[in-house]
Amino acid sequence: MKTIVVTKTIKAPIEHVFEAYTDHERLADLPMVISAKVVVPGKTEKNGLGAVRVVNGGLITLREEITAFxxxxxxxxxxxxSRPRSEHELGxxxxxxxxxxxxxxxxxxxxxxxxxLAVAEPAFALAFRAIFKMTLDQVAKRAIAETAA
Structure with missing residues (x-):
């Protein structure tokens, strides 16, 4: 198992950053994502607790459930x-x-x-770290734009 931790400070209020991050379908804005869809809405809000999102990245497809919100x-x-098949303990x-x-x-x-594929875990970890950083850069742009609006 591999653990990845990425940290970024975004110059925007917490409410704007949280909203920008949890807008699941905006993951499709990333260049490596073909589509991102909420296929089961959350219990109290679309992107909230219980929501299921499917992220299609071509070679990698993920079906994720929001377990805390x-x-x-x-x-x-x-x-x-997921494709390829994976074990996932925590997001x-x-x-x-x-x-x-x-x-x-x-x-x-x-x-x-x-x-x-297990021998490729270090490469997957590097790729996911880069993807997480790109995602947080996109979140930052949207949150900062919302703050300026």
Whole structure:
């Protein structure tokens, strides 16, 4: 199993950062994502607790369920199905007010099920770290734009 932790401070209020991050379908704005859809809406809001999102990245497809949703401080998710097949213990994104903005800490713990692919876990970890950073850069742009509006 590999653990990835990515942290970024975004110069926007916590409410704007949380909203920008939890707008699941905006993941499709990323260049490596073909589509991102909420296929089961959350219990109290579309992107909230219980929501299921499917992210199609071509070679990688993820079906994720939102397992914790505490606006505006926490969102957790679990990958319920994926291609390639993976084990996923934790997906946790924490939002904390910080001087000048919001500190976001994104943690995930995963492993690949196939013994053949398991040797590629370090490469997958590097790729996911880069994707998480790109995602948080996009979140920052949207949250800062919302703050300026």
């Amino acid at each position: 505490e606006r505006p401080h926490l969102m957790e998710y679990r990958i319920r199905d 946790r994104v924490e939002f904390v007010e910080a001087p000048g903005g919001t500190k976001v800490t994104w943690t995930t713990v995963f492993g690949l099920r196939s013994p053949l």
